Amino acid sequence: MENIRIFVQKHKKVSWLVLIGYLIFCGCFVFPLSNERWSFDFEKAYMIILSYGILATLFTSLLSSNKSIHVYSISLLCTTVGMILRYIIEYGEYSNTINFTQINIIMYLGIIPVFCTLIYWIICKLESITCK
Structure with missing residues (x-):
């Protein structure tokens, strides 16, 4: 973890670009968690947990x-x-009516930022415990 932190501290601008770019990318292409055509599956859950966990680790370094x-x-x-970019990309398509339901939007905007913040908070607490 310390090697990652040192690398990120040396390359802050690039790290911020990667962090913000990947958050936007995931908001565009990982949304929605599920819809009426595709249910939420284990592979997608694993990818989401891993991706946003890594992003939270990057937040702790920055x-x-x-x-x-x-x-x-x-x-x-x-x-x-x-999500707005996703809506613009698929504007006028049937998939927008399936994906952009109120429950999907609320779930995604409720779960993802809270999860990322929670992992950041846990990492910060664990680091403060081990540093004492």
Whole structure:
């Protein structure tokens, strides 16, 4: 973990670009968690947990601890931008009526930023315990 932190600290601009870009990418292409055509499956759950866990680890390397509000805000904003891009890409298609239901939007915007912030918070707490 320390090697990752050192690398990220040396390359902050690139790391921020990767973090924000990947959050937007996931908001665009991972959304929705499920719909009436495709149910939520284990592979997608594994990919989401792993991806956003890595992003939370990147947040811990870029931000100091106790910045949970920033992590939540950035995650929410970038995820929303990604979803808007997805809507624009598929504008006028039938898939938008399936994907962009109120429950899918609320679930995705509720679960993803909270999960990313929770993992960030856990990592910060574990690091503060091990550093003492």
